[in-house]
Amino acid sequence: NDIADAPNHLVRIYVIDAALAHGEWYPRWLSDLYLGYGYPLLNYYAPAMYYLAAALHGLGMTVYASFQWTGALCVAIGVVGTYALATTLTGRRDAALLAALVFALSPYPFLTNLYIRAAVPEALALALLPWLLLATWRCWHRGGLWCAGVALLVATLLLSHNISALLGVALVAAWLLVLLVSAR
Numbered sequence: 001n002d003i004a005d006a007p008n009h010l011v012r013i014y015v016i017d018a019a020l021a022h023g024e025w026y027p028r029w030l031s032d033l034y035l036g037y038g039y040p041l042l043n044y045y046a047p048a049m050y051y052l053a054a055a056l057h058g059l060g061m062t063v064y065a066s067f068q069w070t071g072a073l074c075v076a077i078g079v080v081g082t083y084a085l086a087t088t089l090t091g092r093r094d095a096a097l098l099a100a101l102v103f104a105l106s107p108y109p110f111l112t113n114l115y116i117r118a119a120v121p122e123a124l125a126l127a128l129l130p131w132l133l134l135a136t137w138r139c140w141h142r143g144g145l146w147c148a149g150v151a152l153l154v155a156t157l158l159l160s161h162n163i164s165a166l167l168g169v170a171l172v173a174a175w176l177l178v179l180l181v182s183a184r
Contacts, residue, residue, distance in 0.1 A: 006067070006118035009049075012041060017054040048159040049121040071114045071123060078127030081103045085134040103130070124165030128157050129171065136172050140179045146165050 011033070019027035026047075031038040043176045049070060056066035079100045086092075086099035104110060113123040132153040138146035154172075 003116065003118040005120075005142035009053075009118060009120060010067055012061055013050055013053045013057065013067055015046070016041075016050045017057050017063070020051075020054055021112060046121055046125075046159050046161050046165075048156065049124050052124070053120075067120065071110075071120050074114070074120060074123040074127045075104060075110050077124070078109060081127065081130030081134065085130045085137070088134060088137060121161045122164055125157055125168065126164060128153060128160060129164075129168055132157065132168060135174055135177055137179070140176070 012030075015030045015032045016027065018032070019030060026042060028040055028043065029038050030041050033039040033041060052073070053063075053066040053070045056069050057063055057101040061069060069162045082103040083096045083100040086096035090096065109126040110123055113119040113126070130151065135146055135153050139150050150172075154165075154169065
């Protein structure tokens, strides 16, 4: 019973980890992909999940375990971000716990992406969205380093999943419109 993207991601983690071990910090050509013909994977596909999994592999985990733990970290990042966002917006811990629980158990962000599709890069991008909304809220109300945090999170989103980054930037634009309307 294969999970859609899992075999591809496992091979990619392995070859990117090997390239990193050889000192190639951003490998333009991964010669071990596609039966040894090679492929410029990172020219077309966001690398953040592979770097995170390679870091976990460097800590002694197997490639498979590092892939699984990367997925678990995605859930943790998303749940904590949702809790922080809901706490900031409502000031209530019970509402924040409920929001975090709903986000964790919603069908698409983690259950579908991790258990059915093995789309860990997309799960990582979706986990970053509550943090991006929180940083945007804080930037709007406080400015300063929170605005740099928005820029950093947009960059991280772009490096996590291409299509989710487009949707995330659109979500931030809508969020800013809501903040502008509510400020009047």
